[in-house]
Amino acid sequence: MLCLSVWNQVFCFLALVFPLLVSSLPTLPQDCEDLYSSGHTLSEVYTIYPAGISSPVQAYCDMGCEDSEKNEHWTVIQRRFDGSVNFYRPWDQYRNGFGFKDGEYWLGLEWLHQLTKKKKYELRVDLEDFEKNKAHALYSTFSVGSEDEGYTLTVSGFVDGGAGDSLTYHSGQKFSTFDKDQDSDSGNCATRYLGAFWYNSCHFTNPNGIYKWGREGTLYATGVDWRHWKGYDYSLKLFSMKIRPVT
Numbered sequence: 001m002l003c004l005s006v007w008n009q010v011f012c013f014l015a016l017v018f019p020l021l022v023s024s025l026p027t028l029p030q031d032c033e034d035l036y037s038s039g040h041t042l043s044e045v046y047t048i049y050p051a052g053i054s055s056p057v058q059a060y061c062d063m064g065c066e067d068s069e070k071n072e073h074w075t076v077i078q079r080r081f082d083g084s085v086n087f088y089r090p091w092d093q094y095r096n097g098f099g100f101k102d103g104e105y106w107l108g109l110e111w112l113h114q115l116t117k118k119k120k121y122e123l124r125v126d127l128e129d130f131e132k133n134k135a136h137a138l139y140s141t142f143s144v145g146s147e148d149e150g151y152t153l154t155v156s157g158f159v160d161g162g163a164g165d166s167l168t169y170h171s172g173q174k175f176s177t178f179d180k181d182q183d184s185d186s187g188n189c190a191t192r193y194l195g196a197f198w199y200n201s202c203h204f205t206n207p208n209g210i211y212k213w214g215r216e217g218t219l220y221a222t223g224v225d226w227r228h229w230k231g232y233d234y235s236l237k238l239f240s241m242k243i244r245p246v247t
Contacts, residue, residue, distance in 0.1 A: 084103060110162060
């Protein structure tokens with residue numbers, strides 16, 4: 001290229017140097033797997049970038065499962081364990097996320113969509129009752145559609161860890177809250193069961209229901225339920241959902 005003027009020389013210089021500068025920038029971590037690969041090995045709160053540099057998001061990274069010696073680098077997307085956070089919230093808060101990343105929280109539907117449109121993920125659901133019994137369920141495929149698609153859930157490939165399968169029933173459903181009814185029922189499942197989820201008609205699991213410390217009481221199936229493990233009459237102590245890339 002022949003650069004005749006000063007401006008042409010500047011342009012030529014930038015054309016040569018800019019690609020080198022861009023390629024030398026550190027890669028932003030999209031999830032906890034990326035963080036682990038860059039040397040972050042502790043289970044704690046980190047900043048990830050599901051939608052790029054303009055939208056940083058905090059998430060808790062579980063860098064090793066409790067019942068495994070392997071480091072598994074999970075990005076926690078939902079967690080309940082003490083009832084300290086109210087999960088009966090409107091659509092915009094479920095879209096953007098809420099809670100405390102070192103405690104109870106919901107990562108956000110938009111960030112779930114941004115994550116799962118770029119990589120293939122699997123899902124692990126961890127459960128614990130108030131008698132310290134534990135169980136889990138694994139799903140080899142997990143993704144969330146765009147907001148225009150109602151943040152539709154796709155989940156498949158169930159592997160039993162003692163919990164049974166209470167989530168496949170919800171696959172293909174849009175997300176519903178008390179102020180945005182997108183379920184398959186004639187009523188509003190979110191208002192009926194005091195939660196927010198990918199309700200069908202209505203649920204086999206209600207992870208964002210009312211935290212009740214064990215037995216449900218008078219309001220049927222409104223607690224933090226997983227039907228195929230403890231039924232609708234028992235609200236769990238711990239409920240956690242976390243994802244990792246499929247390798």
